[in-house]
Amino acid sequence: MELNMAADELKAALNRLRRAQGQLAGVIKMIEDGRDCEEVITQLAAVSRALDRAGFSIIATGLQHCLTEEPQEAEDRDRLRARLEKLFLSLA
Template sequence: MQLDMAADELKSVLNRLRRAQGQIAGVIKMIEEGRDCEDVVTQLSAASRALDRAGFSIIATGLEQCMAQEGQTPADKEQMRARLEKLFLSLA
């Protein structure tokens, strides 16, 4: 399944991924510095949410594109639905 994202969707996903990248770098630094466990877990949780939101955005775009495709057989649609469901559940 090829994913074609509009420029604004792509920008949003990339921003979330960059935010998560920065948060993970921050977590590493916090651990190296021996920072408080609660602070580390809070920052790690924020990074996890950013990654989840990026993933959900990508899956939502995939769903939208699949719904718009014409000429698919019911079997094709079911196979695509199963693939997207598997992707969605991998983030849960």
């Protein structure tokens, strides 16, 4: 399955990933600086949520794409459904 996303959808997902990347760099620095454990965990949770949102955005776009170009064969639909379900559950 290709990652076919419109430019605006792709930009939004990339922005979320870049924000998460910046947050993760901040968490690493906090750990290196010996910051409070609670602060580190709070920021790490924010990174995790940002990654989840980016992943869900990409999966939602994939689902939308699949619904508009649904395979005709039942076996292909079942395979596609299983693949999308596996992707979705990998973020849970």
